[in-house]
Amino acid sequence: MKILVAPDKFKGSLSAAEAAHAISRGWLSADPSAVLDLAPIADGGEGFAETLETALNGTWVHTTVQDPLGRPVDARYLWISDRSTAVLAMSEASGLWRLHPEERSAMDAHTFGTGELLRHATAHGARTILLGLGGSATTDGGVGMAQALGFRFLDASGAPLPPAPRHLAGLASIQPPSTGPSPEIIAACDVENPLLGPRGTAHVFSPQKGASPYEVAGLEQAMAQLAAIAARDLGSDFRDIPGAGAAGGIGFGLLTFCHARIRSGFTVVSEALGLEDRIAAASLVITGEGRLDDQTLDGKGPAGVAHLARRHGKPVLAFAGSIAPAAESLFNLTCPIVDRPVPIAEAMERGAEFLERAAHRTAKSFLLAKSL
Secondary structure, rough: OOEEEOOOOOOOOOOOOHHHHHHHHHHHHHOOOOOEEEEEOOOOOOOOOHHHHHHHHHEEEEEEEEOOOEEEEEEEEEEEHOOOOEEEEHHHHEEEHOOHHHHHHOOOOOOOHHHHHHHHHHHOOOOOEEEOOEEOOOOOOOOHHHHOOOEEEEEEOOEEOOHHHHHHHHOOOEEEOOOOOOOOEEEEEOOOOOOOOOOOOOHHHHHHHOOOOHHHHHHHHHHHHHHHHHHHHHOOOOOOOOOOOOOHHHHHHHHHHHEEEEHHHHHHHHHHHHHHHHOOOOOOEEEEEEEEHHHHHHHOOHHHHHHHHHHHOOOEEEEEEEEEEHHHOOOEEEEEEEOOOHHHHHHHHHHHHHHHHHHHHHHHHHHHHHHH
């Protein structure tokens, strides 16, 4: 039996590649005759560039950029020389993982480092940049990124504003840089939230980045001011476009300041991996992520795998740390990986072990079913 193993990351526990290898080890320990095709996936968030490394035959380029609080850090992006293409994840510079929990400050975190990565890739010769959105520590509407690319954000006296979003309520004008042609930027995004409103970036995402209810209101005001001034000074208004609210509003910033296109992160990865053809060639498709829930239904990687599998009439099995009833209908079978009560911290620390054992048990069940 040929099996395609295409999991997403188990956030906080396993990368997509680590999950794929754990499933493979567990399955083959029960059924050594199975032929496994490993295709770890991403949907635009963390692991986006790593997922494409082998598929696109890329090499890593390192540079020093600012983290979300302006400190210098080493960061990298994937360089595809035969395509003059760079593959970046905004979380590499501006991700929540860069901060200790006590450092999270939604009013101060910014995307200047992501702009530095874009600038470095452009200078490196990139004609196309694939930028994965997700996992951000920021809610700055892409202002920090734009400042790194030469845009000036000025207050009423004409003084430049710092990149932190706490200053955006005082934004009075935006001055674009005088630059030559820039690369095509494709933003890979797994959410469809607009910039503003109840489903906007401040209300939905900033609390997990350290924002208090008072700060959520302030960030909403800052994003509204940014959108209004951008519409007036730059002649573009992307505040209501699906995905504008992604990754702290950097989706809006990429549309406004970089003329980017937003595409489904899963679609970008799927095309690069040739995933649909590999699904068509498989007898069984296995996917999974840390939690299958309502967000899975909104364009997450396992949902994309399930839709492709159904298109080709292939059964799809999903492993997860926890499974909400709403997500079960996507898959032919869902399997929680934890086989006994343990604290969440222990389950995440031992994620590979639990996933491997779950794959082993499931493979034995498949063999039993075949023998009946």
